[in-house]
Amino acid sequence: MKTKDSLILLLLAAFMVACNNKYQGSATTIVNEDGTCSRELSFQLDSAQLVSGVFNADESMLRWDKGWQLTWGIKGDSLRHTFPVGLKAYQALSRQCWKDGRTAADTILVYAKCNFASVEEMAKATTFIVGSRRITPRITFERTRGFFRTEYRYEEVYPQQHINCPIPMSKFFTKDEIGFWFSGTPDLVGGLNGIEIDDITQHLKTKYTQWLVANDFELTYQTILKNYSRIATKAIDKQRFIALHDTLLKEYSRETDLTAVHMDRSKWFKKIFHSDVYSEILDNDTLMREVDAAQRDFLALSMFNIDYKLTFLGADNPSTLSRLTGNRLMAGDVVISPCIIKKNLWAFALTGAVLVLSLVLLVLKRKKR
Secondary structure: OOOOOOOHHHHHHHHHHHHOOOOEEEEEEEEOOOOOEEEEEEEOOOHHHHHHOOOOHHHOOEOOOOOOEEEEEEOOOOOOEEOOOOHHHHHHHHHHHHHOOOOHHHHEEEEEEEEEOOHHHHHHOOOEEEOOEEEOOEEEEEEEEOOOEEEEEEEEEEOOOOOOOOOOHHHOOOHHHHHHHHHOOOOOOOOOOHHHHHHHHHHHHHHHHHHHHHHHHHHHHHHHHHOHHHOOOOOOOHHHHHHOHHHHHHHHHHOOOHHHHHHOHHHHHHHHHOOOOOHHHHOOOOOOHHHHHHHHHHHHHHHOEEEEEEEEOOEEOOOOOOEEEHHHHHHOOEEEOOEEEEEOHHHHHHHHHHHHHHHHHHHHHHHHO
16 A cells, blocks of 8 residues: 555544644743743634633643733734733734635634743643643753752653554564654664655655554454444354454555545445445444544544743753654653753852962962071
8 A cells, every 4th residue: 555545544633633723832941040930832722712711621732720821912923912812803803814815713822821939830730631641741850069060950751652552553663663753763864865765754654554554444343343242134253254354454455545434434344245234333433432532542642743942041952852742752751851061150269269379378488488
């Protein structure tokens, strides 16, 4: 199967992203020398929430308490306004955006900012609701004082998110391929030219597609198998159905319009078995609930994308990480851990003064002799 045919869940994810940006946003964090800190989150809301200021928890990945200050602004403009937007302002902006071929909701960003006495407080106040997952970081701040220098170390860890898939990635990827494809490490393309890099990425795309297809099929197949006794008139007996597993997977993977198959599984099984007996299971929302929930969670995690910026002790974090994404979290923990060493100028000044004083005393002592 060619990669271009379809990345079942990714196509659906792209569709969902186009309709709803609730799993995308940005986070700007400032950590000071004394351990105090602040965090500002930006995100988008629909028109009803923007105008009323009443939040719909189902339409947002963020939760905040009274300590957060809310404002709004236009993308690319540093000017902030008191939240909510208000009906008149929203209508005026909508008219202007309509002329430019945009919508006001896609133009407006909402900002939530809060100051914290410690990084531990900030960690407790930072939770992203992604599908049924609650992603909360572990944050530590350490200050180690020496005579000549003070070391400041900050670490923010977002824990790995294990995905509920019956077929593990390791069946299609090596450990290094998983790391490279989802998080960029290890670097498998160092020193290669563009054509060679494209060959590697296309190869990994194909593997990724095969993995997605296999899991989409396996979730459906196992649900049928678990509920086989519910089928009143069976096309084939259960043992025969089990024996056909690999053949069915191969046929499923050959489909050229996998998105259509995913959206109407009953139709595909009816075509293969010339019978609609499996529709009793596949069209039953209750029986398919676990399948749908697993795939919704995967979609949500795939869409999770936070542009991350850290200013640590007045300096921008030099880390290569600029995005906190669900794909990175699938591969392992995401760790932001800058370390800054500051020289204690007073220590050098004191040492210099002591040396100078020692020399002066030594000279005076020799003169007395």
